[in-house]
Each structure stands twice: as structure tokens, then as C-alpha cells.
Amino acid sequence: xxxxxxxxxxxxxxxxxxxxxxYRRYAAKLYAVCLQYSGNDEEARDILQEGxxxxxxxxxxxxxxxxxxxxxxxxxxxxxxxxxxxxxNLYRIDDIDQIPEQNAEPDNEDYAGLGARxxxxxxRELPPRYRIVFNLFAIxxxxxxEISGMMSISEGTSKSxxxxxxxxxxxxxxxxxxxxxNLING
Amino acid sequence: xxxxGANIDVVFRNGLKDYEVLPPADVWDKIRPAVRKNQKPxxxxxxxxxIAVVLSLSFLAYKWSMNLSDRLGSFSFAVNPExxxxxxxxxxxxxxxxxxxxVIAKQEQQEPVSDVVTDIPIPVANxxxxxxxxxxxxxxxxxxxxxxxxSKNNIIPLEKSYTGQLNPNLYSPAFVSDIPEKPExxxxxxxxxxSPTYYSGxxxxxxxxxxxxxxxxxxxxxxxGGVAFAYKINKRFSVxxxxxxxxxxxxxxxxxxYSGFYNYDRTKNDHNFEVLTTNGTVYTSTSDVFLIDxxxxxxxxxxxxxxxxDPTKANLKYLDNSLTQSFSYLELPLFLxxxxxxxxxxxxxxxxxxxxxxxxNAVYSSLNGGKYLVGKTEGVNPIAFSxxxxxxxxxxxxxxxxxNLEPTFRYYINPFTGADGMRIHPYSFGIFSGLSYKF
Numbered sequence: 001x002x003x004x005x006x007x008x009x010x011x012x013x014x015x016x017x018x019x020x021x022x023y024r025r026y027a028a029k030l031y032a033v034c035l036q037y038s039g040n041d042e043e044a045r046d047i048l049q050e051g052x053x054x055x056x057x058x059x060x061x062x063x064x065x066x067x068x069x070x071x072x073x074x075x076x077x078x079x080x081x082x083x084x085x086x087x088x089n090l091y092r093i094d095d096i097d098q099i100p101e102q103n104a105e106p107d108n109e110d111y112a113g114l115g116a117r118x119x120x121x122x123x124r125e126l127p128p129r130y131r132i133v134f135n136l137f138a139i140x141x142x143x144x145x146e147i148s149g150m151m152s153i154s155e156g157t158s159k160s161x162x163x164x165x166x167x168x169x170x171x172x173x174x175x176x177x178x179x180x181x182n183l184i185n186g
Numbered sequence: 187x188x189x190x191g192a193n194i195d196v197v198f199r200n201g202l203k204d205y206e207v208l209p210p211a212d213v214w215d216k217i218r219p220a221v222r223k224n225q226k227p228x229x230x231x232x233x234x235x236x237i238a239v240v241l242s243l244s245f246l247a248y249k250w251s252m253n254l255s256d257r258l259g260s261f262s263f264a265v266n267p268e269x270x271x272x273x274x275x276x277x278x279x280x281x282x283x284x285x286x287x288x289v290i291a292k293q294e295q296q297e298p299v300s301d302v303v304t305d306i307p308i309p310v311a312n313x314x315x316x317x318x319x320x321x322x323x324x325x326x327x328x329x330x331x332x333x334x335x336x337s338k339n340n341i342i343p344l345e346k347s348y349t350g351q352l353n354p355n356l357y358s359p360a361f362v363s364d365i366p367e368k369p370e371x372x373x374x375x376x377x378x379x380x381s382p383t384y385y386s387g388x389x390x391x392x393x394x395x396x397x398x399x400x401x402x403x404x405x406x407x408x409x410x411g412g413v414a415f416a417y418k419i420n421k422r423f424s425v426x427x428x429x430x431x432x433x434x435x436x437x438x439x440x441x442x443x444y445s446g447f448y449n450y451d452r453t454k455n456d457h458n459f460e461v462l463t464t465n466g467t468v469y470t471s472t473s474d475v476f477l478i479d480x481x482x483x484x485x486x487x488x489x490x491x492x493x494x495x496d497p498t499k500a501n502l503k504y505l506d507n508s509l510t511q512s513f514s515y516l517e518l519p520l521f522l523x524x525x526x527x528x529x530x531x532x533x534x535x536x537x538x539x540x541x542x543x544x545x546x547n548a549v550y551s552s553l554n555g556g557k558y559l560v561g562k563t564e565g566v567n568p569i570a571f572s573x574x575x576x577x578x579x580x581x582x583x584x585x586x587x588x589x590n591l592e593p594t595f596r597y598y599i600n601p602f603t604g605a606d607g608m609r610i611h612p613y614s615f616g617i618f619s620g621l622s623y624k625f
Contacts, residue, residue: 012395
């Protein structure tokens, strides 16, 4: 497998083969990120498409500081954020009361039965802002201060959104695992 | 709650960490055309701008030379104050002897003219007018005069050929410079020309890396010079060849160089650093040099990166913050020259093709004001073909010696380097000047 530096240089030289190689190497990984940040598949495809175009356009600025995986992921996450910002007026932040309270909070052992696909489905059911705040905080590791700047919200709102996202996720996980148990037990 | 919250964070973080989903197949088809933007219009605009500049300069030069030539060659006609109603056409630069005035003054059609009149043809002298000038017209012996009878200060156009002796009262034979039936035709010209040259390049394969490299490189003012031979095919056309030596320079900014690395180089390998440039890849040819790129991480490939070796801590001798690529070519041109204006100040268009043979290829840094050889550029084409277009001005001091000034635009047809994706077509603009000798 060619070294990533060779692929990057090939891309910078406009080499079609290397451009496709770079896409093939990161497409699946980054599409998962796009799905994680978007509410539907069409939006995820748009984010991936725009994200990759930005990656190719900004490749010349990549300084080989830090991992390339992290660099491309940041571009895609930023693209998802831009997408969210451009549409945020269209979304209404769902009131927590609208989230059905079906099950009690799950035990730790309940998490063990969940696969990545299940987690992805659960996270995508979150309201857009909660989903993004949770992803930025829990998955990407940004602080509330950074998130407030990225999303143009206050730190308090970021904390509140995260808290509500966690509650929803815990409930969804509980209902999901309960449903699974029921299915298994017949 | 905090613990449980943090716990669910970990569940999602770990659970989704390596999750991958293949995107729909058509996503790449949409990305692909957007990735490589076609920037040819920019290149075409640049080329058009350059051609426009050359044409404008040429046009201005042409107009200027025409004006100057007209001024030098325009006739001024003066009225002979002693002969009323007998205006005499006297070319100002060929002042007739007073005695010769009647020859022309007998023209019947001459009207009194104002002090200065232009665009009046020189009258052709007939037998009656020539007879005072030539004794024994139709004599068998004596020289034959045809076309123009010309002395040092006098010109009499002749309508036919005459044989006879010049009237010594009017024309001293000593003043008769030449009366050739056919002007002497000098076919060959040799010229020595030299020019400062501005050198740059068109990026014909626009991509991010090449654009970045171009932005970090600067042309160094270069020089060309040599000897040219021209053979006159006819009155207007001549072919020109010769041998020129041209030196081109390219500065790679932001690359700092240090000497004294030999003591730290474990591999003792000469080829410790590679520097990517628009002209090819520079390979260091000495293990003594250490290079760091201060503004980009892409250009230099080496095992001795800045996190492995710090030249400052090792107390290496700092040389310079840029490298200079130097190329020298021997040029064999084949040009066609067309004479637009054939006067004292002549004007011609010159264009053609040249083969340029690479004779020197080196990369330098500076050391105590001198040159410190770093290496050479690999992948440079040994032969470059160029096309040239120029507008030449020629001021004739005499029939044999003239001063030449030739603003010339040169475009290199093939890129300097054969490296994949690096299609930089250099071009240069120079003003060749020098002396030429016709024989």
C-alpha cells in the first residue's frame, strides 16, 4: 500500500489515480462521520462530497503536523457544522418533553449488547443540535467553550444540550436494549 | 448522573471509533470533476496579456521609427530667391550646388511653392537637363550613368542611361562617390548581441503542488549573448542563425542551508536531501550540507527532519535562506527576419525556433559572498526547444555597420523538466542589443 505522503504528493500534482486512492482509503471512515452528524443519508452524502472537495483543495496546506486521519476528519466535521449552521433556522430544537420516556436508564451491562450500527441509529435520532453538541463533546473531545464558539451558542446552552442529549441517548439505549432482549427471548 | 453521562459518552466514542460505512458509488463521480479545476483560462489570459504587451511595444517602436525615418528622410523644398516663379525642388539632405539648380529649374510644371512642401516627387532629368552636367553625351568613351547621377552633395535622377564625362565646372570627379549601375548588394551580416533577460514560466498543468512551488520560486535576472549570422535572401527576407549562450537562474526561497553537517551524517550519504522544484528535483551532492524548509513541509524529503536534527543546537554554519538553481544553455537558433522599413533607421520582425542544449546545471547557496555548491537538479531535459518573436530596430551608422536593438519574447515549447505533473513552460523577455557588420 503506498505511503500516504506519496498519495498526497500525487494528489497535489493532480494525479487522478492518487486522488481516487485517497478517496477510497478514507471514504468509508468519513462517510460514517457524516452519518453520525446528519439526520438523513442524503445530507450525509452532501457532507461527504463537500468535505472531500475541501480536502483536495486544502491538501497543499497540510503541514504533516498530527495525523492525516485527524486532519481529514476535522475537515469533514467542519463541513457538517457549516451544513448545520446553514440550515439551523429550519430546525426546531425539540423540547425534551417530546422525547418519549419509555424505559428507565439502562444498566452498564445493557450497553454491551449494542453494536456500532445500533449506536449510529440511536445517535442519528437525536435532534440536530443535541446530536452535534454530543458528537463534538463526547466523540471529538471539544470543550464547551470551543463548542459555543463553533456553534454560536453560549457555553450554558452547550452544557444543557449535552445533558439533554445524554438523557435521550440513555433512554434510547434502554429502549433499544429492552427491545432486543424481548426479540431474543421471543 | 455525571458518571452515567460520561459513561454513555465512552460507549458511543468507543463504539463508533472504527465504524465505517461505504458511501454510495456515485459520490466519487460527483467529487471527481470538482477536484481538478480547469485553470486554462488564466493561462490563456496571461499569454494573451504577454502577447498584447509585445505587440504594443512593437507597434510603438514601429511608429517611433517611422516618425524618425520620415523626419530624417523628408524632403524640404526651398524657393530659389533669385529665380522667381521657378520653384526648385531641392532635397534638403542633398543640397544642389548653385550651378546645378538650373538643371531642375527648367521643369515646366514647377509652380511657385511655399517654403516647405512635402511629398513632391523628384523630377526625372531629361537630355536637356543632363547636358550641362555631362559633356559629350552619347560619346563612346567614358563611364555610363544610369538611374541616378550622384555626387557628394547632389542627386539627379535620370530617365535613361547616359555615357559621357562629368562637367568639371559642375561636378568635380573627385566628388563623385559612386555611380553604380546596380547598388552593391551585401548578402551577409554578422552581429554580436547581448541581452538582460527576464525569465518566468507558464504553468500549463495547474495543480495545487505546482502552484505552491511556483509561489515559492522567483526568477533571477539572467543574461544571454552570442554571435548571429544572417544571410539575405532578398530585399526583405533574411535567414539568421548563430550561437548564443544563455544563463537562467531560479531562486528557491524559504530553504535555509547550513554547512558542517558532515560530522553528524551517520550514513555518509551525499544524497541526504531532495528538494522538489518546478524545474525538477534538487539532489544534494555533498554530505556537508543540511537543508530546512522554513515555509513548507512538502518540498524537502529527508531522513534528517527538524525533529531528528537541529542544526542550531549542532552549531552548524548558517549559509543562506534560499537556494539558487542555475542552468546554462547553448542556443542554436534558426530565425527568419522580415525587413519592414529599410532606411537609416530600419525596422524588422524576427521570429523562429531554437534548440537549447543544457551545458551547466548546478544549485548554489551563498558562503561569504561566494557560491557554495549544494547539488544539481535532476530530471531537467537536456534539450529545450523554444520559439521566439521579436521586433528589431537597426540604426545604420554606415552601409556596413549598424546598431541593433531587438526586444524579443521567447517561449519554451517543452517543459524544462520531464517530471510527471510539472509542466512549467518557461518564457523569457529580453532586449538584445549589439553591433552588426554587413559584408
